[in-house]
Amino acid sequence: MKRLIQRGLMFGNLIRVDSPALIERYNRALHSLTGKRTALREFHIDISGYSYEVGEELGDHLYLNPNGVNRLFIILTTEQKTAPLLNAKFSTSRGILRQFIEENEAKLFALTANDAVAGELDNSVFEVSEAARLLDIRTITVNADTTQSHVKNARDLAAKIERFQSEEDAWFDDVLIAEMITLAKTTGDVTRQPIDLARPTYTQDNFWTAHFAGLYVFRDVAEPAVISVGPKEPLGVLPIETTLDFADRNGIAAFLEVNELVEPIIKARGVDGAAILRQKMDFILVDAATTQGVESDGMDHRALHRLAQRMGSSLPEEFLKLNQLVRWALNGGKWPRIASDDASYFYTLRARPDHPDRDLINMLLSELAPLDIRQLFICHKQAFYTAYHDWPDAKKEYVAEFLYRDYAANKAGAREALFGGEEPPAKPVSPTPKDDIIELVGPWGAVRR
Incomplete structure (x- = not known):
């Protein structure tokens, strides 16, 4: 590290x-x-x-x-x-x-x-x-x-002031007056300078938890589900409509689509989808090369292009499928259909930028597409650090230098370019109506269940 x-x-x-x-x-x-x-x-x-x-x-x-x-x-x-x-x-x-x-x-x-x-x-x-x-x-x-209970004392003093002002005989209550004076010595004048802290309550309908090897809980959606990073069987019966795990890629893809949580990067508005996918291809290429022990004469774009040419038939399937999408974006032609059980499928998606749980959805996608080291680092640092520990030294050096040079220099700009918008705030408790499901067909056509 x-x-x-x-x-x-x-x-x-x-x-x-x-x-x-x-x-x-x-x-x-x-x-x-x-x-x-x-x-x-x-x-x-x-x-x-x-x-x-x-x-x-x-x-x-x-x-x-x-x-x-x-x-x-x-x-x-x-x-x-x-x-x-x-x-x-x-x-x-x-x-x-x-x-x-x-x-x-x-x-x-x-x-x-x-x-x-x-x-x-x-x-x-x-x-x-x-x-x-x-x-x-x-x-x-x-x-x-x-630690000295300033807030509690301020609340107590405010309550005593209210009692003093409202009760008819409070002027003659020496005990009440003495208590007010004692509290005021530590709180000051709470009528002019209130120090009471709010006790806000926030909803936690949709969330990730590290418990049980990692669970994604989605309840505030049209079709609720729990998605487990590990096998779902040890979880037992859960009080929710659907339980999935990472082995059920078709089921997860269907869940994301039916709840309208994602969009294809290549068709997203306001972003250079081809450039984003090309960068993902570089990450996949570096992982394949360092894992196979293939050396590169550099880690810049040209050196990686030459590396891809040398690797030829040993290039991973994810790299080739993303390259088809990039070619379509640059040159047109036949739309490359990518099925949800394809290894490259989740690399092609991002959360809808206007969704209140955008960061949670991108966090889920980062674990489903772990070779995209930039998204994994931004969206799920714990998973990133765990994966980093087992990488070859050559990949560690490339990833550390890339993140330092490309991401750390402009974090806000990178997040905006990749995911759109600012970080959504936590949701206070308030009933919100669920949107109707308009489209049941995903970005690549109907998902095979």
């Missing part, structure tokens, strides 16, 4: 904690949440306050995520909103944390001036020993306060 760390592709954008004051605040919050403390004098934290260094010290990298549910968090600064979320167990967690910080930024800025804010993403499910329990998760509520 050294190549990735040196190029800022791993553990990047973390927040450095190295001042005694911040470390003490972190320890107060850590102790209030877990009963533990750190002796480190310097470490880095992600958006949730999790630190890899602290996890190593404690021998527990789930110290802020017990049982992998109801993630705990520590906020030392609002700058954490731009940090990644490490060891994520649910795809929705980072979006919820970022939105919570942005929506309460002024209050959090004031609260973290002298204390840390600690809290929990509460989903009311405390363990997931059975896969069916994951489907009990419907909403996530954010509960947060400082």
Whole structure:
């Protein structure tokens, strides 16, 4: 992983904690949440306050995520909103944390001036020993306060002020007045400067979870389904209409089509589909060459073109099929039909850019088309790091250099060009009508079931 760390592709954008004051605040919050403390004098934290260094010290990298549910968090600064979320167990967690910080930024800025804010993403499910329990998760509520209970005290003071103003004999209640004075010493004037943090609740109808080797849960669609990365049989019976696994490529393709979740890259508006597919071909070519031990005289486009010529009949099927699509885009002619059970099929798709779960769909596609290392890195870093560990050194070097040169230099531009639009926000709780299914035929024609 050294190549990735040196190029800022791993553990990047973390927040450095190295001042005694911040470390003490972190320890107060850590102790209030877990009963533990750190002796480190310097470490880095992600958006949730999790630190890899602290996890190593404690021998527990789930110290802020017990049982992998109801993630705990520590906020030392609002700058954490731009940090990644490490060891994520649910795809929705980072979006919820970022939105919570942005929506309460002024209050959090004031609260973290002298204390840390600690809290929990509460989903009311405390363990997931059975896969069916994951489907009990419907909403996530954010509960947060400082280690000195500023928010709780402010709520108590506001309630006492309301009682003082509304009750007829409150002026003569010395106990009530004394309690108000005591609370005001720590909260200040909450009537002029409210410090109460909202307790927002977000829906989690469609999500990915790392539990059970990886599951994609889609409930807020016309035809709901759970898609398992591994074999579905160990999951048992789930309370949902359809359960699929990655071995059922036709079933997954049909699910994506009937719910109108994807579109062909080559026909997408506002993008150079041929250029995107050519880049995917390069990734597939490099994987094939490094796996077969075929050396290249370089990794630029011309060198890879010469490499493809030399490999000839040993070129992988995915490479050849994508090349047919590129030729059609550049020269016209007969439309190349690609069946859903073809190895190249999912490389030709992307999520519809206007779909609220666009990132989740692209995350699923990145695992179904894992040789597209750029999409895998952008959409599913955990799967990327796992795959990277087993690659040949030549591929590791190519991938690290490509991502550093091509993606890291303009992350927003690359995401826009590949997937379109900005990152969708987390969905607050509110009933939303489902769209009618208009088209039942996919981009390459009817899918074989």
